[in-house]
Amino acid sequence: SSATDTIRATLFPGDGIGPEIAESVKQVFRTAEVPIEWEEHYVGDQVDPRTQSFLTWESLESVRRNRVGLKGPMATPIGKGHRSLNLTLRKELNLYANVRPCYSLPGYKTRYDDVNLITIRENTEGEYSGLEHQVVRGVVESLKIITRQASLRVAEYAFHYAKTHGRERVSAIHKANIMQKTDGLFLKCCREVAEKYPEITYEEVVIDNCCMMLVKNPALFDVLVMPNLYGDIISDLCAGLIGGLGLTPSCNIGEGGIALAEAVHGSAPDIAGKVMKNMANPTALLLSSVSMLRHLNLHDKADRIQEAILSTIAEGKYRTADLGGTSTTTDFTKAICDHL
Amino acid sequence: SSATDTIRATLFPGDGIGPEIAESVKQVFRTAEVPIEWEEHYVGDQVDPRTQSFLTWESLESVRRNRVGLKGPMATPIGKGHRSLNLTLRKELNLYANVRPCYSLPGYKTRYDDVNLITIRENTEGEYSGLEHQVVRGVVESLKIITRQASLRVAEYAFHYAKTHGRERVSAIHKANIMQKTDGLFLKCCREVAEKYPEITYEEVVIDNCCMMLVKNPALFDVLVMPNLYGDIISDLCAGLIGGLGLTPSCNIGEGGIALAEAVHGSAPDIAGKVMKNMANPTALLLSSVSMLRHLNLHDKADRIQEAILSTIAEGKYRTADLGGTSTTTDFTKAICDHL
Numbered sequence: 171s172s173a174t175d176t177i178r179a180t181l182f183p184g185d186g187i188g189p190e191i192a193e194s195v196k197q198v199f200r201t202a203e204v205p206i207e208w209e210e211h212y213v214g215d216q217v218d219p220r221t222q223s224f225l226t227w228e229s230l231e232s233v234r235r236n237r238v239g240l241k242g243p244m245a246t247p248i249g250k251g252h253r254s255l256n257l258t259l260r261k262e263l264n265l266y267a268n269v270r271p272c273y274s275l276p277g278y279k280t281r282y283d284d285v286n287l288i289t290i291r292e293n294t295e296g297e298y299s300g301l302e303h304q305v306v307r308g309v310v311e312s313l314k315i316i317t318r319q320a321s322l323r324v325a326e327y328a329f330h331y332a333k334t335h336g337r338e339r340v341s342a343i344h345k346a347n348i349m350q351k352t353d354g355l356f357l358k359c360c361r362e363v364a365e366k367y368p369e370i371t372y373e374e375v376v377i378d379n380c381c382m383m384l385v386k387n388p389a390l391f392d393v394l395v396m397p398n399l400y401g402d403i404i405s406d407l408c409a410g411l412i413g414g415l416g417l418t419p420s421c422n423i424g425e426g427g428i429a430l431a432e433a434v435h436g437s438a439p440d441i442a443g444k445v446m447k448n449m450a451n452p453t454a455l456l457l458s459s460v461s462m463l464r465h466l467n468l469h470d471k472a473d474r475i476q477e478a479i480l481s482t483i484a485e486g487k488y489r490t491a492d493l494g495g496t497s498t499t500t501d502f503t504k505a506i507c508d509h510l
Numbered sequence: 511s512s513a514t515d516t517i518r519a520t521l522f523p524g525d526g527i528g529p530e531i532a533e534s535v536k537q538v539f540r541t542a543e544v545p546i547e548w549e550e551h552y553v554g555d556q557v558d559p560r561t562q563s564f565l566t567w568e569s570l571e572s573v574r575r576n577r578v579g580l581k582g583p584m585a586t587p588i589g590k591g592h593r594s595l596n597l598t599l600r601k602e603l604n605l606y607a608n609v610r611p612c613y614s615l616p617g618y619k620t621r622y623d624d625v626n627l628i629t630i631r632e633n634t635e636g637e638y639s640g641l642e643h644q645v646v647r648g649v650v651e652s653l654k655i656i657t658r659q660a661s662l663r664v665a666e667y668a669f670h671y672a673k674t675h676g677r678e679r680v681s682a683i684h685k686a687n688i689m690q691k692t693d694g695l696f697l698k699c700c701r702e703v704a705e706k707y708p709e710i711t712y713e714e715v716v717i718d719n720c721c722m723m724l725v726k727n728p729a730l731f732d733v734l735v736m737p738n739l740y741g742d743i744i745s746d747l748c749a750g751l752i753g754g755l756g757l758t759p760s761c762n763i764g765e766g767g768i769a770l771a772e773a774v775h776g777s778a779p780d781i782a783g784k785v786m787k788n789m790a791n792p793t794a795l796l797l798s799s800v801s802m803l804r805h806l807n808l809h810d811k812a813d814r815i816q817e818a819i820l821s822t823i824a825e826g827k828y829r830t831a832d833l834g835g836t837s838t839t840t841d842f843t844k845a846i847c848d849h850l
């Protein structure tokens with residue numbers, strides 16, 4: 171493919187095991203001849219005053235320019251005077267929806283073999299407003315903010331996603347029986363959008379009941395859309411159903427068509443680097459890179475890579491330690507490349 | 511036993527299937543010769559101005575006087591100008607802790623056979639403050655309130671419960687990485703109480719991670735204590751692990767030693783009364799009545815009744831429709847009585 175076909179994408183390898191699993195993605199993309207050129211950015215070692223965090227201004231500019239990126243785990247350094255890396259990315263890039271496809275992996279046994287759902291989380295407001303204060307000694311309050319704009323935006327994304335991905339149902343998850351105004355507004359916005367998509371079934375499920383139904387029978391759900399905190403909780407619950415965060419891809423969608431795919435697991439400093447290196451499971455980042463390719467409409471490449479990852483896991487010969495195997499990151503990656 | 515040994519307890523049969531399952535409890539208690547005399551109170555058919563709800567003032571007075579009660583499902587009538595029945599009870603009786611033992615039922619198969627945990631939910635504040643308002647058009651906020659007093663009170667209850675019930679660990683569930691002040695205060699209170707119980711292991715688990723761990727391996731948990739909304743979510747999730755709300759007991763603890771045991775499932779109007787009567791599963795209310803007996807230190811009676819319920823379910827000959835059987839409520843109840 172000619173140079174003009176090449177797409178530039180930002181890569182944040184992240185910390186801990188991040189660089190090892192990012193290397194795995196780079197190798198798989200090379201093997202599959204994905205026409206992507208990475209612009210790599212590492213987390214800085216001092217606070218950048220323009221971002222008020224350890225993220226460099228250049229790295230944010232890179233995502234803004236490329237409109238597409240991939241991000242490994244980032245542990246926020248401890249200390250005062252700076253913002254969480256993950257929250258800074260969401261805020262600065264206005265990443266309003268976190269999308270997580272969650273399906274049972276063929277051949278990797280958990281208690282569930284019938285999971286096939288998508289969680290779509292509002293990613294900018296709700297309980298994450300950061301507005302908290304002490305009212306009097308011993309009494310503190312925090313504000314949950316729900317806006318019409320952000321609720322419509324994420325609802326629109328969810329219904330559009332359902333329609334374009336052959337999904338049949340959108341469930342809005344809420345606690346409007348208690349938070350009638352905030353979650354009530356969220357539901358009102360979902361209903362408005364639902365009317366524009368008569369071909370998609372719309373339902374509303376209270377979060378406590380939703381969690382009970384998910385653990386009893388996850389096949390009841392298709393696409394779930396919800397405010398920030400419920401999305402945080404339910405997307406991790408769903409990841410647990412299929413084996414954990416090491417296996418689940420995630421993609422953040424921002425205003426203006428930005429997509430930042432992301433492995434949402436931790437940076438596992440204990441198995442990164444010197445003594446225990448080359449042990450990490452790159453699956454979540456690899457599947458996130460597949461989400462990124464789909465966002466770019468590179469579906470052929472996405473299908474091939476996804477198929478190679480799933481087959482390698484299904485065969486079971488090469489699995490990393492977290493899945494009960496003994497393969498190194500590089501062996502597992504090589505097995506995927508051999509499948510391509 | 512002589513009349514002076516008799517304990518008076520309030521009984522709210524509730525609506526829908528409530529009276530049918532309450533009848534089951536009364537029959538089991540008679541058969542087991544439990545020295546309890548019920549004071550029955552039904553939900554009124556008009557708003558009582560003294561309670562601002564359909565609950566009668568007399569019924570609340572009855573619980574306050576007896577300090578112990580059992581409650582079936584209550585559906586709040588739709589309409590304005592009155593408060594939710596469940597929330598009114600919590601508020602008026604200051605029911606500060608909701609305690610739910612959750613264990614796999616021998617012989618009743620779900621995807622999990624290793625659940626044995628207790629959820630303890632703060633029941634009076636947090637996201638349930640009822641304080642919400644519109645800031646400007648399209649922007650609403652709700653207040654989450656955490657107080658030192660309520661947090662210490664529920665933490666104290668949880669550690670005391672762990673100690674007196676042979677439990678080894680208390681996990682405080684939170685999202686203090688985001689809500690540093692509110693959930694931070696909750697954790698601070700838990701830590702203070704933990705110091706008084708050096709024999710109990712104390713840990714803190716972020717709610718998203720907790721839900722993932724619960725669905726992967728619930729055996730990791732023992733006693734969980736948490737703010738109101740997390741408790742609402744996690745207690746239902748845990749109920750799902752063992753088969754649903756129809757099987758899980760619950761008990762509310764109030765200031766001054768009040769205990770109101772409660773079946774937390776719905777009133778299932780579709781299978782109550784005329785056409786489809788006598789189909790409801792009374793297990794949750796029966797096991798809740800066992801919790802009530804334990805609270806009264808009637809452990810012999812509690813053990814015998816619990817044993818009879820669990821054996822009947824384990825044998826599998828008499829099961830109600832929700833558990834895949836064909837027994838009526840009265841058949842199932844009779845089978846339990848035969849066990850006694």
Ligand SMILES: CC(C)[C@H](C(=O)O)[C@@H](O)C(=O)O
Nearest residue numbers: 254256257402434687688718
């Ligand atoms: C680390 C934490 C702040 C973050 C969140 O709560 O959003 C994480 O749980 C996630 O889901 O990305």
Ligand SMILES: CC(C)[C@H](C(=O)O)[C@@H](O)C(=O)O
Nearest residue numbers: 347348378594596597742774
């Ligand atoms: C019905 C609802 C208001 C209630 C709650 O949220 O507390 C219920 O879910 C419960 O757990 O008792």
